[in-house]
Amino acid sequence: MSEVDRKKQSHRQSGAVVIERADLQHLIDALAKQGYRVIGPTLRDKTIVYDSISSVDELPIGWTDEQDGGRYRLKKREDKALFGYVLGPRSWKHFLHPPRQRLWSATKKGRGFEIKTEKEPAVRYAFFGARPCELKAIAIQDKVFFGGEYTDTAYQHRREQIFTVAVNCTNPGGTCFCASMNTGPGASEGFDIVLTEIIDKDRHFFLTESGSDKGAGVLADIPSRPATPDEIALAASLIEAASRRMGRSMNTGDVHDLLRDNPEHPRWDEVASRCLSCCNCTMVCPTCFCITVEDKTSLAGDSSERWRRWDSCFTVDFSYIHGGSVRPSPVARYRHWITHKLSTWVDQFGSFGCVGCGRCITWCPVGIDITEEVRAIRGDSVNKTEAVTQTEETNGG
Numbered sequence: 001m002s003e004v005d006r007k008k009q010s011h012r013q014s015g016a017v018v019i020e021r022a023d024l025q026h027l028i029d030a031l032a033k034q035g036y037r038v039i040g041p042t043l044r045d046k047t048i049v050y051d052s053i054s055s056v057d058e059l060p061i062g063w064t065d066e067q068d069g070g071r072y073r074l075k076k077r078e079d080k081a082l083f084g085y086v087l088g089p090r091s092w093k094h095f096l097h098p099p100r101q102r103l104w105s106a107t108k109k110g111r112g113f114e115i116k117t118e119k120e121p122a123v124r125y126a127f128f129g130a131r132p133c134e135l136k137a138i139a140i141q142d143k144v145f146f147g148g149e150y151t152d153t154a155y156q157h158r159r160e161q162i163f164t165v166a167v168n169c170t171n172p173g174g175t176c177f178c179a180s181m182n183t184g185p186g187a188s189e190g191f192d193i194v195l196t197e198i199i200d201k202d203r204h205f206f207l208t209e210s211g212s213d214k215g216a217g218v219l220a221d222i223p224s225r226p227a228t229p230d231e232i233a234l235a236a237s238l239i240e241a242a243s244r245r246m247g248r249s250m251n252t253g254d255v256h257d258l259l260r261d262n263p264e265h266p267r268w269d270e271v272a273s274r275c276l277s278c279c280n281c282t283m284v285c286p287t288c289f290c291i292t293v294e295d296k297t298s299l300a301g302d303s304s305e306r307w308r309r310w311d312s313c314f315t316v317d318f319s320y321i322h323g324g325s326v327r328p329s330p331v332a333r334y335r336h337w338i339t340h341k342l343s344t345w346v347d348q349f350g351s352f353g354c355v356g357c358g359r360c361i362t363w364c365p366v367g368i369d370i371t372e373e374v375r376a377i378r379g380d381s382v383n384k385t386e387a388v389t390q391t392e393e394t395n396g397g
């Protein structure tokens with residue numbers, strides 16, 4: 001967290017309140033009462049997935065996740081934490097930038113077609129449990145979808161109506177590196193309410209702050225009391241400790257120029273020999289936004305639909321223009337992806353396209369690690385596996 005962010009956080013914390021665990025349900029109820037569809041973390045298919053919730057009991061109570069390159073496992077915790085996990089494979093982009101959207105449909109009428117533009121259901125989402133890195137990812141997608149010359153009006157409409165309850169991270173995962181991307185583990189902006197979950201001896205409570213008038217309005221109706229200086233200090237110390245326990249790190253100082261200046265580095269061939277071009281990394285990434293458009297026509301030829309769906313720069317078709325693909329090889333595709341994330345995204349949008357959530361590392365079936373690839377191209381330090389092997393040898397393991 002930068003000094004500016006730290007100051008913002010400490011300023012906000014002067015108005016911090018405490019919501020007891022037993023009273024958290026009131027927050028979900030208040031959001032539902034205001035007409036929000038509350039989306040929060042739930043347990044599904046041995047992962048944590050964001051889905052509709054109406055009760056605190058639907059949260060992954062007492063579960064945590066272990067994450068490493070190509071590895072994700074849920075495990076029981078010794079306590080009953082509600083937010084004791086890190087992140088699941090799905091990000092909030094599933095709701096703001098859905099994987100599939102019908103744009104319009106056409107039905108034959110007489111000698112012509114009647115075209116109906118898709119009308120979105122008027123859903124107002126309350127995101128319950130967004131991590132600080134995910135707030136930054138939403139801010140990055142905002143720039144892509146309505147921060148420039150062209151606006152995705154459907155995205156903007158959804159985005160402008162959301163209510164965000166963020167949860168600061170106090171248990172970073174094995175693939176997290178938000179601290180080095182300056183996107184976490186404490187939230188500094190982009191939320192209506194932010195919680196820090198604290199389980200201290202026999203107490204379980206949430207240090208709570210509002211980040212907007214909307215948030216303050218909702219909080220006013222929830223049973224709470226002003227936080228004591230000790231409780232505020234405890235929350236700050238948990239977040240501070242989390243920033244020192246990140247599973248991964250990224251040296252961002254030179255990465256923009258490093259990737260731009262090394263298009264022929266031999267490491268690209270090495271990583272491409274492992275990369276399956278499966279697209280997992282782009283599907284789970286909360287900032288990736290690429291799409292394609294497909295038309296579907298009925299066999300009878302009397303109706304047709306146009307759909308927009310997620311695509312990935314790891315497919316050959318994605319860069320197809322007349323005559324062939326611009327990036328036909330895995331080398332070209334992986335190099336393009338990581339160079340966009342950490343170099344050309346800065347030129348395009350003024351920030352990195354990576355928030356250090358670690359999902360692409362966890363969900364890559366062969367464990368390709370964006371932090372390790374950058375280190376290899378820079379030529380510094382051995383990779384994690386080598387380091388572990390060396391330590392084991394040193395210890396006589």
Ligand code: SF4
Pocket residue numbers: 281284285286287288341353354355356357358359360361370
């Ligand atoms: S590139 Fe990887 S670590 Fe960075 S935001 Fe995307 S999924 Fe997360």
Ligand code: SF4
Pocket residue numbers: 274275276277278279280281282314363364365366367368
């Ligand atoms: S880097 Fe990993 S997740 Fe991404 S396309 Fe290659 S194999 Fe799939």
